[in-house]
Amino acid sequence: MSSLTFARSAFPDGFTFGAATSAYQIEGHAHGGAGPTHWDSFAATPGNVVRAEDGARACDHYHRWESDLDLIRDAGFDSYRFSTSWARVLPEGRGAPNPEGLDFYDRLVDGMLERGIKPFATLYHWELPQPLADLGGWRNRDIADWFADFTTLIMGRIGDRVHAAAPINEPWCVGWLSHFMGLHAPGLRDIRATARAMHHVLLAHGRSIQAMRALGMDNLGAVMNFEYPFPADDSPEAAQAARTYDGYYNRWFLSGVLKKGYPADVLAGLGPHMPTGWQDDFDTIATPVDWLGVNYYTCKRIAPRPDQPWPHLEEVPGPLPKTAMDWEIYPDGLHHFLTWIHREFDSGLPIYVTENGMASYDELQDGAVPDPARIDYLNSHLGAVQRAIADGVPVAGYFIWSLMDNYEWALGYEKRFGLVHVDFDTLERTPKASWHALAKALRA
Template sequence: MSGGLGLNRSHFPNGFSFGTATSSYQIEGSSFGGCGVSHWDTFATTPGNTARGENGAIACDHYHRWPQDLDLIRDCGLDAYRFSISWARVQPEGRGAANAEGLDFYDRLVDGMLERGLAPYATLYHWDLPAPLATLGGWQNRDIADRFADYTDIVMRRIGDRMAASATFNEPWCIAWLSHFMGHHAPGLRDIRAAAHAMHHVLLAHGKSVKVMRALGMEDVGVVMNFEYAQAADDKPENLARAKLYDGIYNRWFLGGVFKKEYPADVLDGLGPHMPPGWEKDFDTIAAPVDWLGVNYYTRKLIADDGTGIWPALKEVPGPLEKTSVDWEIYPQGLHHFLTWAHREYAGDIPIHVTENGMASWDVVKDGAVNDEQRMRYLDLHLREVLRAIEDGVPVKSYFIWSLMDNYEWSLGYDKRFGLVHVDFDTLERTPKASWHAVKAMLER
């Protein structure tokens, strides 16, 4: 296959939606519109935390350029736009008074989607915690669940009546484990107790947020989780055990809490002594019924025992498959695995949305165009796995490409490009890539 995508819209069921996704801190620009300081602003100003010390102060300036960006989604022929709302923009202190400018921005943005025939898919939290709440302990502090419920009420009273679907969180694993145990994202901690508390409190906040949205009469409420295919580096018993534990921390913990009112026993072996008091009593709140599950999927990881004997004793081993510019292996079969597994073991018959799938590549503008052939292959291969899951009986209802445009890729800064649209971060000029044109052609067929 060359120069496009092999599938087209007619291969998918009637009503299947195609969309693209972004997140607030990565594109909006946190220095505009009365936005408060988030823990990503403070994390990025600490030397060594992000590539070249880059931050989201301007990002893609989506705050001012959103009409142009929504036009790019519409003109590509996509049906839906998955966006996130910045807690710090809406509620700069993380509690108390709302920022009218922030609410007005999201009001205009949602109306702009509807005017262009785009279905709005909102995510309430995509990692940009207001810094004042971080000072109070952030996700380590049980009180944050109530603060998140209050924030949910403020936002959804304003825009909830126009949502096609709404999610509480994007990728709880990143919020809790990557950020509090591994230290790669804000707040940059490497502390097992902090991680255990965050792993629980983010789900408690999810459940309380669902309750608020139900009280507002909202439907199509869900949560977005990320998944990585964990495979042992070889058949040694210790490496097989480590791969299973990696799967437990990454994939089974959050699904277990939301859908089964339990956490996996193998993960509790390590986290149990560090969990917050009374955590066992919170499952009725955590497992508030949801209407859909969002699946984010990018890659697999080969896992081995790191030899330290210190839980969780995990080590990633480089794999042999083709890789993206962030060294993630391209393993499309993993998407089929997670769609069928989550449907069978956890979600049951509720709809599943592929809420993120895409890749970073080495994209440059040459003669006014960007040839991202690898991305086109990646999307085609993963769409085929979505179709295979649908044929296997999984109720997959949509597929969202990450991302609409190149953006601030967190600790990796601005040179890792995931977008269908190239952004020149000096001029902020947008240039649709070959993949954007390929998706447009696919949806027209």
């Protein structure tokens, strides 16, 4: 069996190792009184999701959470990054809470603490309650207040026991992927909707941080995703295209939270479509946080498309080895973003790698699941983390995506990111070779 090339002792004292999941991807949204989400509507629309699969059953974590937490404990992880479902807690998005939903997250957090696992909570991982989507969702400025109210409700219940919390997972996916590219719910391809969502997601982030501070909580962070953009060729046009991609993917959200402004090169495209008064929201958006979360998977090759509207670019295939997502494997990109964020934004904040991992074609073989490619991926990316720490970056932890195979959004159940194999017919869990390798490394 392949092994990991590091032991826990190779990282600083107190460095956190964890696994990550999200609510809709594992819980089973049909259970426990959860309300409808825009993901359910998106998946029920032909052509949006592979085989029209949804999260109604997922991994049935709602009923199997105790044995799933045992898998986290037995791997030697310090922490578990989980998310709460807004529609499970508030089926209408507002108004009367669902007692079963609140009780579920109460039990889940207590279960982590009983096993010595630190709870890292994310409040929103993409499953917007459908009644709020009907009111415009992320296009509607009121969502910032709706989200603050949800924050107060759920963290009023579990916030006294979570170790750390962040409002929103990957604002780029909430804003751009979902409203410009149309690949996630609500499935829009509309630049005006995009500009509003890109701003309101940060306004909601700031209001949520304020709501948690009002409850007396600390150790609050911002979790953003990053991709390294290579120009597709040596032309000035390709360099400009890659810079634009970097702007709306990597710089927009960090700049809002840490610099109280948006990149001028992105405003050149989004500016005419921004909501009235957006310039006045940065004091809220930039409400101070205690740490930053970096989600990193891959790089992209960006080619110019001057014949197309702004952003005048397209993604083209690259030469590096690829995962089952057809994503290039580029660990140097993780080192780049850790060092770049620390240097460019000069915040001094601890940085967690809040997601990193790969999908591979994992199959059960004689009761075991060999996944040597994932072990190689973890070795190379943890090596990038070690280099960043040696360069003086205050990296505080590393969370692997994902604990188990799950519902991979528009790609259904066929993309396996897990350390634990899930048979989606029987729901049986089988730890993969990577899980066993991690357990050995973390106990060494």
